[in-house]
Amino acid sequence: xxxxxxxxxxxxxxxxxxxxxxxxxxxxxxxxxxxxxxxxxxxxxxxxxxxxxxxxxxxxxxxxxxxxxxxxxxxxxxxxxxxxxxxxxxxxxxxxxxxxxxxxxxxx
Numbered sequence: 001x002x003x004x005x006x007x008x009x010x011x012x013x014x015x016x017x018x019x020x021x022x023x024x025x026x027x028x029x030x031x032x033x034x035x036x037x038x039x040x041x042x043x044x045x046x047x048x049x050x051x052x053x054x055x056x057x058x059x060x061x062x063x064x065x066x067x068x069x070x071x072x073x074x075x076x077x078x079x080x081x082x083x084x085x086x087x088x089x090x091x092x093x094x095x096x097x098x099x100x101x102x103x104x105x106x107x108x
Contacts, residue, residue, distance in 0.1 A: 003094050004066050007073040010092060010100065015061040017053045019046065027099035034105035045103075056081055071095075 006025065013022040023046045032038075032045045039048045056079070065076040075090040086107060093102040 001071070001094075001098065002068070003071065003073045003092070003098070004068050006094065006098060006100075007066055007068075007075055007092050008063070011061060011063050011075065011077065014049075015059075019050060019053070022046075022049060025100050027095050027097070027101040029101060030099075031102045033103070035107045058082065 010022065010025055012018075013025070023042070026042055026045060028042045029040070030042055030045045031040050032048055037048060039045055058081070060080040062078045062080070063075060064078060067074050071094045073090075073092045073094070075092065077088050077090060079086045079088060089106045089108055091102075091104040091106075092100055093104075095101045
């Protein structure tokens with residue numbers, strides 16, 4: 001299955017802070033981990049994304065590179081705020097229904 005298109009949608013929705021469309025990509029048992037966050041479950045991850053959007057304020061997101069290995073998409077992205085540019089490697093893992101069940105972000 002081609003998960004690159006779904007990953008592109010994920011980043012499009014994230015960039016536009018479209019929490020409804022974004023959350024439609026999530027499985028019920030989704031896990032979100034990054035250098036500061038470790039949350040489990042659909043409601044918790046949706047709420048955490050709202051907090052992330054609030055903390056970022058106005059931002060831009062550039063997808064630099066995407067690659068897929070089986071059900072995992074690796075994405076090199078840049079998050080640009082008025083304070084800094086953060087380089088991130090996201091690992092999006094998809095279940096058999098094409099829903100994201102795990103997001104792991106590494107700051108670099």
